[in-house]
Amino acid sequence: MLTAIVGINWGDEGKGRMVDLLSKDFDIICRYQGGNNAGHTVINERGSFVLNLLPSGIFHETAVNVMGGGMVVDLEHLCHEIASLREKGIEITPANLKISDKATVCLPYHKELDIMEEERLADKKFGSTRRGIAPVYADKYMKKSLRMSDLEHPETLAEKVKDIVEWKNLTFKGYGHELINADEILDWLKKYGDEILPYVTDVSTYLEKAADDGKNIMFEAQLGALRDIDYGIYPYTSSSQTLAHYAPIGAGIPGRKLDCSIGIMKAYSTCVGEGPFTCEMFGEEAEALRAAGGEYGAATGRPRRVGPFDVPASKYGVRVQGADYLVLTKLDILSYMDKIPVCVHYDVDGEITDSFPTGDRLERAKPVIEYVKGFGDVSKCRKKEDLPEDALNYIRLIEHAVGCPIKYVSVGAERDEYITMF
Numbered sequence: 001m002l003t004a005i006v007g008i009n010w011g012d013e014g015k016g017r018m019v020d021l022l023s024k025d026f027d028i029i030c031r032y033q034g035g036n037n038a039g040h041t042v043i044n045e046r047g048s049f050v051l052n053l054l055p056s057g058i059f060h061e062t063a064v065n066v067m068g069g070g071m072v073v074d075l076e077h078l079c080h081e082i083a084s085l086r087e088k089g090i091e092i093t094p095a096n097l098k099i100s101d102k103a104t105v106c107l108p109y110h111k112e113l114d115i116m117e118e119e120r121l122a123d124k125k126f127g128s129t130r131r132g133i134a135p136v137y138a139d140k141y142m143k144k145s146l147r148m149s150d151l152e153h154p155e156t157l158a159e160k161v162k163d164i165v166e167w168k169n170l171t172f173k174g175y176g177h178e179l180i181n182a183d184e185i186l187d188w189l190k191k192y193g194d195e196i197l198p199y200v201t202d203v204s205t206y207l208e209k210a211a212d213d214g215k216n217i218m219f220e221a222q223l224g225a226l227r228d229i230d231y232g233i234y235p236y237t238s239s240s241q242t243l244a245h246y247a248p249i250g251a252g253i254p255g256r257k258l259d260c261s262i263g264i265m266k267a268y269s270t271c272v273g274e275g276p277f278t279c280e281m282f283g284e285e286a287e288a289l290r291a292a293g294g295e296y297g298a299a300t301g302r303p304r305r306v307g308p309f310d311v312p313a314s315k316y317g318v319r320v321q322g323a324d325y326l327v328l329t330k331l332d333i334l335s336y337m338d339k340i341p342v343c344v345h346y347d348v349d350g351e352i353t354d355s356f357p358t359g360d361r362l363e364r365a366k367p368v369i370e371y372v373k374g375f376g377d378v379s380k381c382r383k384k385e386d387l388p389e390d391a392l393n394y395i396r397l398i399e400h401a402v403g404c405p406i407k408y409v410s411v412g413a414e415r416d417e418y419i420t421m422f
Contacts, residue, residue: 001216001259004244007224008265008317010233011242012272012295012304014329014410015264016040019056019220021415022262027215029057030066030207032250033240034222035106035136036077037129043413047088053078055220058090058097066203069102070240070250072136073148075192076108099196100203100252101149108188109168109180110135116175129273137239144168148200151193161185204252211256219247219258225317233362236275244321263323263404265314267331267394269307269343270295278365279307279343293333308341308369311401316356318402325407328395332379332411340374340394343367344401354401372397378411384421395421 005022007013020042023029036052043049044059053073057063067073082092110132118130139145144164150157165182172179210217221242226232228242241250244261248254268289271277281289286306289295295304318326334340345352345368348361357365375390384392387409399406410418 002211002219002248002256003217003260003262004219004221004247004258005262005264006221006244006247006321006323007227007242008263008314008321008323008326009224009269009310010226010271010277010313011038011223012270013224013264013266014327015221016042016051016056017329017410017413018262018264018327018408019218020044020059021418023057023060023063023218025216026057026063026218028064028066028207028210028217029055029060030068030217030219030247030251031055031071031222032068032219032247033070033242034238035072035131035133036074036081037131037133037238038222040220040222041413044415046090049085049088051081053081054085054092054097057218057220058085058092061091061096063096065097066207066251067097067099067103068203068251069100070246071100072104072106072133072140072240073099073196074106074111074131075196076188077131079192079195094198094201097199098201098203098206099148099199101147101152101200102203102252103148104136104140105146105148105150105189106132106136107146107185109172109185110139112177113171116177134239139164139168146189148196151189151197151200157189158182158186161189207251207253208256211253217251219244219251221247225320226313228320231320233275234358236273244323258322260324261322262407263318263321263326264329265317265326266293266329267309267334267398268293269310269313270304271307272302272304276362276365277305277307278313278346278362279310279367279369280305281307288336289333292336293330307367308343309398310343310367311398312343312346312354312356314398315354315402318404323404325405326399326402327408327410328398328406329410331391331395331409332377332417334374334394335377335379337374339371341369341371342397344370379417381411381419382416384419387419 055065113135227238248256289306346365
């Protein structure tokens, strides 16, 4: 069984929390794209954790965790992340963590380039996390990057680094920045690469055999559909494919087909970074929702932009993710509202639509808001029958609007604070 857990909206929907919950039923948990530019927050009996690179199944002793070839890996950040989890008693060994030899290495100068570009763009910046993700993916497609397999061959690594640095220094010179030192890059690779090298393996062969053996494999996405490089709110996107059907490709088994796509979305909307966010709230209304939901970025700590549930954006996300069913997270956060706003349509140049526009039309879209009755505190509910009728009505409204059933509803951050709807 090959299952993808993916975000329906702008990211931060609660994927890590659901992967942690559901991963007990899976043999392998695999991240297939992105780097340490976003975080998954997981709260369980061992504590509260923020994961940027490691798959969220790392807390389950029986699961093998895979970092696929579609990822970009900051070795220094990964070493610190592993060390942080080990300090809290989480066992991480080559038996339960495998890193693809095809994954791309994110180097220190990629972060410097990211920062320089954002500062140059000033008020036109993309809202990057400044962790080097766009520059390293650009180098990957320019075929001017290192892969994890290069760490296994020190006899040729120095020459590769020398050639890449010579090319990259043309860019640094153009920025008027201090040039990169190839020896410093090699020292960095030696320091952190030696620690990570035992985890590097032929993930493709491992996953093919696992699939042949009937293992249950979960693919964990980073960010959401609206941050996909091709189908998101370009150019305010990530630099990788965040969609479910890219999962087997980014993981390392491109010839396999998904059996199930599970879409995750919040009971309201949040967004980190720049770009169009049609349903955005402002002022005291926004601050109340942000405070209630603890809406601050897991990777950067930046305050998230917030708004009501967005039907056009969510309906589009469900479609491009090919979701078979949905998980609705943070329903409990809306408990303080007497009436709950919902963005049911967009107004684009006077045309009312529930289709999600692109480009300049999205920039001009305005939200059409309707209100539904609040439902009070649902944090103690554990069964569908426990939910107030108004809460059930809110869930049904969303199901009908996006055209996909909601199987799970979370009513708290702890692992057991959820409801199975069917």
